[in-house]
Amino acid sequence: MSVLDRFSLAGKRALVTGAGRGIGRAIAIAFAEAGADLVLCSRTEADLEAVAADITALGRKAEIMVCDVTDSADFEAKAQDLPGIDIFCNNAGINRPKPIFDVTPDDYDAVMGINLRAAFFAARTMSMHMRDRKIKGSIINMSSQMGHTGAANRTLYCASKWGIEGLTKSLSIELGKLGIRVNTICPTFIETPMTEPYFKDPNFKDYALSKIQLGRIGQVDDLIGAAVYLASEASSLVTGSAVMIDGGWTAS
Template sequence: MTLPRLPSMRLDGRRALVIGAGRGIGLAAAAALAEVGAHVTLIARTADEITAAAQQIRDAGGQASALVLDVTDLPAVRAVIGAAGPFEILVNNAGTNRPRSFLAVTEDDYDAITDLNLRAAYFVAQTVARGMAAAGKAGSIIHISSQMGHVGGSDRTVYCVTKHGIEGLTKAMAIDLAPLGIRVNSIGPTFIDTPLTRPFFENQTFRDDVLCRIKLGRLGTVEDLMGAVVFLASDAAALVTGTALVVDGGWTAE
């Protein structure tokens, strides 16, 4: 009898691109991929932040480089990412939110959220996938979605529009790209303690409501997502495509 062997989660020799990597979930994803051997290119809009993040990874023994880029600038996306690639891994993480009641949402709110969370995410993924296809490389594209891509939430109509859209995009991309050996999946976090979300929790009523809905009784940390990123990027997920890995502490279980 020959025992099955666990597929490796090492990513030595592979090139990864992480969008929105200067802080929070993006930085954690970049650090995780570097820790298992990938060469990681970090992208964000702020030069000082992204340069410091890449340096931190190198100081920890990883391989990392930084690119300053506003991913809502689509011609720049195609030029900069196209020149830097091809990549075998994408973590598509840029995102924003402006919590508002449905009746209070403005056109500017709608445009700001959808331009980054959906339009930019779509064309970043297309640019990376085109690079993979042209180079004949199999790969893994990971969209950072949200639990709000599976349920609704108060004051989050536009955010839910974008994240439900990302979930549909994930499935449709997976169908189109499967013949090329490119897998596409999403990760749907619950509320994670990051610089983006921290101001929300200054409202004690909101914090109590969130903790009541997370069945494990605590906010998520960026470390809670690192294993999910590595798994989906690695050969351990070789048959996983077109699906969502929801890291929500049980929020969507009801």
């Protein structure tokens, strides 16, 4: 294989959750550009239709799967009906940053419900999907730099992402014998619709930039190279690993 061939996703099918906007949208389009056909999953059909139109314009196929990933039974039922999925990007997530003194049980249930519980059962579903079809696939769990460090006002988010890191390492051990690889992508703060409100606070933006050694806030395009790498044969001996895309945040 040539270097470019090893990064190709031609002939592969990928499922991306949270695919309607932000990071999920960028990764789905990158997978299509690398040659994959897509199954796009989120709660909002209109968002998915817009992404699907972008993907079909690239000459790839895009199927819409409207689903709330917190409904694990619905996700499992719909995933069982899909033709073979080679790549699963477990991307859906939320954040509710606030001091620990202000975190409520509702905050806990919402953040852990999506970031950890839904991600856990989605990974379980896709592990079975690949196992039953004898697919030597790639599962990419969207983590964060906050899965490797701590931060004020983010105890809940950090707990969820440290959980994702533990899930990923354990899954890589359990699924390795099946040829299924499991890794995480760990971004710093990326400009998306979800993070846009944070950067309206100049003090927060100054704080983030003071921790990012490369001196800039991340963009969704900063993540797509790692996503294609982990999805492709270029990373065929990589599992149980975390790809840090944090501008040096966790190095300090």
